[in-house]
Amino acid sequence: MANTGKYKPVTHVIFDMDGLLLDTEDIYTRVFQELVTPYGKTFDWTIKAKMMGMKPQQGASYLIQTLDLPMTEEHYHEWTTKRYAELMPTAELLPGAEKVVRHLHKHKVPIGLSTGSDVEKFNTKTTNHREFFKLFDPLVTCGSDLEVKHGKPHADAFLVPATRFPDKPNPAQCLAFEDSPNGVDSALNAGMQVVMVPHPNLDRSLCTNGTLVLNSLEDFRPEEFGLPAYAS
Template identity: 25%
Template sequence: MIPGGKSFCTRHYKKVTHCLFDLDGTLLDSEVMYHTMIGQICEKYGKSYSKDNAVQIFGMTDREVSEEVCARTRLPLSVDEFERQLLDLARNKLPIAPEKPGADRLLTHLFDYKVPMALATNSTEQSVRLVSIARPKLFGMFNHMWTAASRTRTSTSWRRVASRTNPSPHNASCSKTPRWACRLQSRLACRSLRDFKPELFGLPPFNEAPPSTTVPIHHS
């Protein structure tokens, strides 16, 4: 999220004016699926895909994943062929990837209060299209979606993506934090999107009113 402007109800945080979201592991619980698919390909050729391998490919594009896995496991196939097989599996798996808890509620809340949002992911354009078609309401709330097709790593592209939201934020409000420094520099770290409290960042709180239990009266 990109803080900026004045806050009306916070103690330590500035008001959020724009939001940027990652995809895998943030909005969709798809990272586990990717590791499963990679493991299936490796197993087919008698190779093992370890947890250490999974850590090494964190945050990579599909192409980079293909290169890394082929090199580490010495698979008897080309990088192009591995990437093709990975995409073939993804066509069936990704559309059914479950949403991360709280994702729909948070995006809908931000959308309802007209907070511009963009998606920035190292996933391929094809992968983003697959999940977007499966969830048109969720992904239709984004002003802009950036994918690996732009050939710029997500970690270096936040300002570029933010500039494509409408209206775009001021440069002074955009900050880039390396992953290793997140624990030291993050404004707020949440275990789940369900734990995010909009009111801490100058936004209206979630409407947590319970559903009505009123029994309708039928007149004769």
Template identity: 30%
Template sequence: MNNFSCFDNLEACIFDLDGTLLDSMDIWQEVDRKYLASYGIEFDETFSEEIKRLTFNESAKYFIEKFKIPRTEEEIMEDWNQLVEVEYRDNVQLKPGVKEFLSYLASRDIKMCIATACNKTHALMALERLEILPYFTFVRTCKEVGKNKEHPDIFLRCSDEMDAKVENTMIFEDLLMALEIAKKEGFRTCGIHDVLSSHESEDIAKICDLFIYDFHELKVI
């Protein structure tokens, strides 16, 4: 059951991007499908499950090691950037209720930032086009921090940069592993339903203070 008291004395919120604020995870699955097909490799949905927790660089390394792609990490990342740039710049949309909820947090002077494994250029393109970039103090990426979300570093750095206590900071995420890490560090947590992580929804709901299917559910706070 959702515990809305977790919003009491809330100082800051840290938002994941893909699958949390943006309805974008299917874009990356399609990129994986097309890229592997160009090398005659059949796509398996378990690939997306394995790499969604990795940084951009780690995902490129994974493709080289697992599929023997004859490209360097830098070349693979550039290939991917070209495939997805137009989607972030022109097409990807917010999940339902996002803008209203961000406006609500801003009205309460709650600090907000983004912690993402996404390419920063792509993230900024989408956030600016969708007119929500001004809500965030900054956008921090796993690449900048040097650790993926199997580690708490990006969350701890974000809370530190916002000068917010961990226990008064809430993490919004669609990834079970990241939510488990955040919970262990003492953050408040809100799990977000996403199609690609729906198989983890039951486990996410069990460990989080809140679990929502879309941000309209938070109108009750």
């Protein structure tokens, strides 16, 4: 379909996962608060906003240093991995996620996924959504992918999946979807337009960099970026 002229037309789409497609952010908040409570600390959205999109190693180091936690990174990873295994399989798809992804797939728009998770955590989170996540190709798990040298906000998380589309599009031809400030900056640093769909609790002053900011994926209009419109 012809582009409406509002934004630059794109040919490929790359999605983040946590907090955008899959409702995992509230689970993360619960796990981190459980982790820091014994030390009299509070895990709030100021800290969370900084951690969103980081590779696991980055996140561990940042949280321990920021809250001055008397624990090793090894303890952090062991404890959180156990809780993730218990809670993450319950994560549900967020409103609009299935609609937009299946629509783009149906119209043969190349769609990729870039998640900050490693392979193990990705498999845990997607336990009940295996068929859905098979729609993405490429699928990059930044937490364990050796080509992703630097986590968000560096460009690697979006440049790497762009190179893995068979036709290797210019990054400017790719539209990124993100929920975190770090993720938005990563996509922008990669030279892409980015649709931001932030969590309701995220400070809106941190949501100004996206090409387009929406309250929900349900509000996305593909034709604004030259993609096939939904059937009326």
